[in-house]
Amino acid sequence: MNEAIKKQILQKIKEYDKIFLFRHIRNDGDCVGATKGLKRILQLTFPEKQVYLIDDDRAEHLEFLGPEDEPVEDQEYTDALAIVIDTASEARISNKKYTLCKELIKIDHHIPLENYGDIMWVEENRSSACEMIADFYATFRDELKIDKQAATYIYTGMVTDSGRFKYEGVNGETLRNAAIMLDCGVDTEKLYAHLYLEAFGYLKFKAEIYRRMQITENGVAYIYVDKAMQDEFGLTIEQASACVGTLDSIRGAIAWMVFIENNDDEGSIRVRLRSRFVAINPIAEKYNGGGHAMASGATVYSWSEAEQLLRDADAHVKEYKETHEGWL
Numbered sequence: 500m501n502e503a504i505k506k507q508i509l510q511k512i513k514e515y516d517k518i519f520l521f522r523h524i525r526n527d528g529d530c531v532g533a534t535k536g537l538k539r540i541l542q543l544t545f546p547e548k549q550v551y552l553i554d555d556d557r558a559e560h561l562e563f564l565g566p567e568d569e570p571v572e573d574q575e576y577t578d579a580l581a582i583v584i585d586t587a588s589e590a591r592i593s594n595k596k597y598t599l600c601k602e603l604i605k606i607d608h609h610i611p612l613e614n615y616g617d618i619m620w621v622e623e624n625r626s627s628a629c630e631m632i633a634d635f636y637a638t639f640r641d642e643l644k645i646d647k648q649a650a651t652y653i654y655t656g657m658v659t660d661s662g663r664f665k666y667e668g669v670n671g672e673t674l675r676n677a678a679i680m681l682d683c684g685v686d687t688e689k690l691y692a693h694l695y696l697e698a699f700g701y702l703k704f705k706a707e708i709y710r711r712m713q714i715t716e717n718g719v720a721y722i723y724v725d726k727a728m729q730d731e732f733g734l735t736i737e738q739a740s741a742c743v744g745t746l747d748s749i750r751g752a753i754a755w756m757v758f759i760e761n762n763d764d765e766g767s768i769r770v771r772l773r774s775r776f777v778a779i780n781p782i783a784e785k786y787n788g789g790g791h792a793m794a795s796g797a798t799v800y801s802w803s804e805a806e807q808l809l810r811d812a813d814a815h816v817k818e819y820k821e822t823h824e825g826w827l
């Protein structure tokens with residue numbers, strides 16, 4: 500699919516001596532894996548090129564993938580190609596220096612919120628941006644080089660963004676691309692240990708979530724993780740936010756969300772919305788957010804606004820349940 504765009508992208512990469520890779524704020528396994536994976540492929544294939552991945556946004560649980568490049572002077576960006584991966588809107592690009600680059604390529608699998616860039620390769624049905632990078636490699640495998648390290652980065656994002664190949668969007672193509680990565684020697688036992696083992700104290704936090712979780716009349720499961728709860732369990736915002744998956748297996752709760760009180764002066768609350776069967780992104784979009792149909796993010800600025808969001812989500816789920824069959 501999109502062979503012509505992929506060819507254009509490879510052509511652009513060949514034209515530039517210097518390439519910078521960019522990803523979204525609040526990084527995750529997919530955008531980290533995709534940028535690191537593409538960087539490694541480009542370095543192996545074109546050793547004469549300078550390829551940079553500069554981002555001071557650190558994700559503790561992804562530290563095992565290794566560090567990023569040191570910052571460079573602004574003028575280094577000006578004659579370079581920017582490749583932005585996994586980021587639907589410019590506002591969400593983490594390293595803002597992308598504006599200094601000469602040309603920009605967008606590679607993304609989110610529902611497009613806006614068009615940006617000189618070349619756009621967007622496939623919103625892909626289960627991860629890493630799957631797109633694997634597909635890019637597979638398309639040009641006669642020309643591009645890969646190794647175990649690059650495949651591990653890419654496989655990381657394929658696994659994390661698809662919920663271990665569970666979510667909607669996973670299809671035969673996903674698994675064929677994953678197979679190509681595995682064939683490069685990814686150590687899955689080690690990778691899964693890095694990604695999924697949990698600290699004893701974190702499981703205690705999860706137990707508290709199960710104790711405090713609530714559900715709306717029509718089946719939206721939710722939990723507020725306020726600062727007091729974050730402090731009680733000694734959690735960073737990032738660690739607290741990771742609990743959204745805890746609510747994902749409740750029969751009848753076809754949408755679920757967590758509200759995480761941010762540590763800012765505005766009193767903002769991060770909302771992570773998830774669903775099965777019913778798309779939840781319309782609710783996210785109404786509250787300063789967006790994302791995927793079944794996995795979106797939003798921001799509200801008070802608990803009363805959070806309650807309003809919940810009422811909207813409840814009405815949305817009610818409508819879906821009344822007009823559809825087959826959900827569980």
Ligand code: AMP
Pocket residue numbers: 523587609770771772787788789790791794795796797798
């Ligand atoms: P999260 O719950 O923050 O992991 O978000 C789920 C998905 O929605 C991710 O793919 C995010 O990139 C996307 N997303 C989160 N917050 C926003 C936002 N404010 N605007 C647009 N997309 C978002």
